[in-house]
Amino acid sequence: MTPLHGYLLISALLFAIGLAGAVTRRNSIIVLIGIELMLNAANLNFIAFWRFGPNPEALTGVVFALFSIAVAAAEAAVGLALIISIYRHYKTTDLDRVDSMKG
Amino acid sequence: MTAAFIVICLVILASGIAAMTLRNLVHCALSLSITFAGLAALYLQLDAQFVGFAQILVYVGAVAILIVFAILLTRGSEPGRQSIYSPHWLIGVGIAAVVFAVIGAVILSSKALVRPQAPAPEVGVRQLGDQLMTKYVLPLEVLGLLLTAALIGAVILAMQEGHSKRAGGAE
Numbered sequence A: 001m002t003p004l005h006g007y008l009l010i011s012a013l014l015f016a017i018g019l020a021g022a023v024t025r026r027n028s029i030i031v032l033i034g035i036e037l038m039l040n041a042a043n044l045n046f047i048a049f050w051r052f053g054p055n056p057e058a059l060t061g062v063v064f065a066l067f068s069i070a071v072a073a074a075e076a077a078v079g080l081a082l083i084i085s086i087y088r089h090y091k092t093t094d095l096d097r098v099d100s101m102k103g
Numbered sequence B: 001m002t003a004a005f006i007v008i009c010l011v012i013l014a015s016g017i018a019a020m021t022l023r024n025l026v027h028c029a030l031s032l033s034i035t036f037a038g039l040a041a042l043y044l045q046l047d048a049q050f051v052g053f054a055q056i057l058v059y060v061g062a063v064a065i066l067i068v069f070a071i072l073l074t075r076g077s078e079p080g081r082q083s084i085y086s087p088h089w090l091i092g093v094g095i096a097a098v099v100f101a102v103i104g105a106v107i108l109s110s111k112a113l114v115r116p117q118a119p120a121p122e123v124g125v126r127q128l129g130d131q132l133m134t135k136y137v138l139p140l141e142v143l144g145l146l147l148t149a150a151l152i153g154a155v156i157l158a159m160q161e162g163h164s165k166r167a168g169g170a171e
Helices: A003-024 A028-052 A060-090 B003-021 B025-045 B049-073 B089-109 B125-134 B137-170
Strands: none
Touching: A003 A028, A003 B003, A003 B025, A003 B089, A028 A060, A028 B003, A028 B025, A028 B049, A060 B049, A060 B125, A060 B137, B003 B025, B025 B049, B049 B125, B125 B137
């Protein structure tokens, strides 16, 4: 097993943990945390493939990971603002009780 | 497979599982920041220094604080004694396990991944800045636009209701 296998496996495991949390938890903030974990697992893949790729001097993986981090930050900001807005309306962040988009 | 890699992996996995299973939401956010810090350590091990420090700045510094604030602002909704998991949690865990099994099987059976490790590339911040200002300048500008739009959108989403209430009270 090469180091690349190790990095890819840890990334897959982190992705699975985030997915399990995102689909099983009831609190919407924890669901968002799970999505962040999945995004970070993808970032780790970018960096690992860049480092062990045939041409690491090209810097494509690093730039891609940087852009991915920035987009994930924007996603987190908008997601949390949505959750706060939903909380003001429903007085709950429980996803099982937030089941309509109107009223 | 160095000892440092194994230790960092154990920290990442333990804190990731804790972030997904703990009952107290603030504890979840704190374990999440430990996961982010561990990932930054992995980036440093992979010779991507700038991405590692950006990870610490953006995730441990900003996103974790943002999540803690969101948790504190929605504090009244914490479940008392009821379950923190959805009723069909077994199906969700099963789906995640299947996804991991598929990805893991593909990784372990792939022949394309077996290649000699290249020597550590000379990647300074200077080269990265050069690339960002020449080859990737258009994506960088688009990204700045996206961040601005997300910032304005988040502010509008989070403040709308109080604003309309105040306007209603003034009438």
